[in-house]
Amino acid sequence: MKNKEVAEVLRHIAALLEIKGDNPFRVRAYQRAAQNIEALTVDVEELARAGKLERIPGIGKDLAQKIKEIISTGTCQKYEDLKREVPPELINLLSIPGVGPKTAKLLYEKLGIKSIEELERACLEHRVSRLPGIRSKTEENILRGIQLLKQHVGRRPLGEILPLAEALVEMLRRQAPVDRIDVAGSIRRRRETVKDIDILVTSRNPARIMEVFVSLPLVGEIIARGETKTSVRLKEGIQVDLRAVDPACYGAALAYFTGSKAHNIRIRELGVQRGLKINEYGIFRGDERVGGREEEEVFAAVDLPWIPPELREDRGEIEAAQAGQLPRLVNYDEIKGDFHVHSLFSDGTASVEEIGAKARQLGLKWVGICDHSQGLRVAGGLTPKDIAAKKAAIQAFNRHSKDVKLLFGTEVDILSDGRLDYPDDLLREFELVIASIHSGFRQDEATLTGRILAAIENPLVHIVGHPTGRLIGERDPYPLDLKTIFSAAQKAGVALEINAYYKRLDLNDVNTRAAKEAGVLLAIGTDAHSLEQMNFLSLGVAVARRGWCEPQNILNTFSYRQLKEWLKKKVS
Known part of the structure; x- marks a missing residue:
């Protein structure tokens, strides 16, 4: 699949245009196109062959032509022209949280910095803070951003x-003689970041499976090939x-x-206490294998029930x-709705009708259009006039839809002084009112903490969105007194969001469990800005499961009628 490759070139074009100081709307067009292609659930190459590129939101005739060029050559003329005008090394600097296009350009022109290593050295020597317009605090933030980047080297978001x-x-199921097959490792545990992919199979013809595996179109390089184990590197760069x-x-x-490694050690220790050896080859008493065909046997051997992988x-x-x-963890099939989707009325790419159709396809019963x-x-925030038009569109949809209902909602900004962006x-x-921080x-x-507490105390607020503001690998959570926030949310009956967008997953699993134990209700929202991003709902459920959540802890298990009653009760 070339989705990632195409999106990367478009994102680089946007970055180079931004460094040049080009029209921000043109920059945004490339960024939006990259985001929408990356979120596709089908191969962009197939859409190009079928002449359907312009059906992707944000893709017009000109961009469609550039995408075809990237698919066939790996680049496009626009990108090559920009690389001649702007040093492409500056793109690496933009990957550092806290370094924007203007700063990257200044660093290059004044200090000749073209790499992250050079920038780190310049910051440690305090050469950056001597530049015009750069403060010592900025230098500190850049160093913090470099450390954040280093922490995530080699790991990629689960999504x-x-x-x-x-x-x-x-x-492999379609093309090889597979009997049983599963993804293992941190993916199966649904950790938020992943280092590599582990796949297990059983087969009467393992040699044929390995032959098919190395020839798959996703494979870029064969690292090692054997009869029972083969390692490859995908074109995406992951092993x-x-x-x-x-x-x-x-x-x-x-x-x-x-895994995890720590969990496995505990299981092995329990086995030793019972005179058993437990490893990847089975359950052994002495030299005799006494079990291991099914996972449940491993846990039963140490007097435990089967433990879900997420735990x-x-x-x-x-x-x-x-x-x-x-x-009793919440199940994926118990989820009846998505609290947080953006439409064409702000910076989303789909109409309310298209969102309703996507919800139907996903088997959902309701969606909050927030x-x-x-x-x-910058995100097309709604004026009072826009709000009236949106309300009418949602009401019209609900009148004609028997199975899927849309909730007339908003994601209202919590301003720097704690006030909300709309009057009561x-x-x-x-x-439905979701209150979120997007600045400061x-x-x-x-x-x-005070800003979030002020939102919680407003009786018109139902949910606090992406509470800690983190972006995986890009921005650390901002400092909060979460214990105080959880207590206030529980008392006020305000839910906290598990934002399911793959770069957020906020609240994370640890904070989700703490919120649950504090008696706080959780609400999963995809924060989708395109239809494809609504597929990320399952990632939010995975966070809930890793946070030990049961169905009663998650508002998404409510039917439409139950949800409407809860929303009314909250503000009554």
Whole structure:
């Protein structure tokens, strides 16, 4: 699939245009096109062959032509021309949180900096803070951004890698003699970032499976090839290890390669206490294998019920299982709606009718259409006049739709002083109010916490969106007193969002569990700006499961009628 490759070139074009100081609308057009192509659930090359590129939101005739050029050559003339005008090395600097186009250009022109390593050295020597317009605080933020970048080297967001893993499994199922097949590792545990892909199979003809595997179109390089294990590097740059195992020990191998390492150590220790050796080859008493065909046998051997993969982090799941107190985790098929989708009325790419149709396709019963409020002009925030038009469109849809209902909602900005971006008399018109911070991230903990507490105290607010503001690998969470926020939310009956967009996953799993234990209700929203991004809902469910959430902790398990009652009760 060339989606990632095409999106990367378009994103680089946007970055180079931004460095040049080009028209911001043109920059935004390339950024939006890259985002929408990256989120596609089909191969962009197939759309190009079918002449359907212009059906992708944000893709017109000119961009469609450039995409075809990228697909066939790996680049396009526009990109090559820009690289001659602007040093392409500056794009690397833009990957650092806190370094924008103007700063990157200044660093290059004044200090000749073209790499992250050179920039780090210049900051440590305090040469950057001597530049005009650069403060010592900026220098500190750049160093913090470089450290953040280093922390995530070699790991990629789950939302980028999971579709690749699922595509590989599907291809192998269709083309190879597979009996059993599963994705293992941190993907199976649904960790928010992933280092590589582990796949296990059983087959009567493992040699044929390896032959098919290395010839798959996603594969870019063969690292090692054997009869029972083959490692490749995908064109996307991530390593995949495929192991063919004996059916008699498939369950033991699946448990072992799912991990986590800390969890596996605990299981092995429990086995030793019972005179057993447990490893990827099975369950052994002495030299005799006494089990391991199914995963459940591994847990039963140490007197435990089967533990869901999402919990296997040695965070108390062993003790809970021993006490018979494992949570009954919320299931993916129990989710009835998505709280947070943006439409054409703000910066989304789909109409309310298209969002309703996508919800129907996903098997959802309701969706909250929560566009940005007026203060976020860069995201097309809605004026009072826009709000009336949106309300009419949603009402019209609901009149004609029997199975899917849309909620007339807003994502209202929590301003720097804690006020909301709409007055209360306007907020009362909405069925659903999500309050979120989109600016002032560098305020201190007390100020940021106070802003969220002020939103929670407003009786018209139902949910606080992406509470910690983090972007995985790009921006750290801002400082908050979460214990105080959880307490206030529980008392006020305000839910906190698990934002399912793959770069946010905010609240994360640890904070989700803490919120649940504080009695806070959680609401999963995709924050989708395109129809394809509504598919990320399952990532939010994965966070809920890793956070030990049961159905009653998650508002998305409510029927439309139950949800409407909760929304009314909240503000009554």
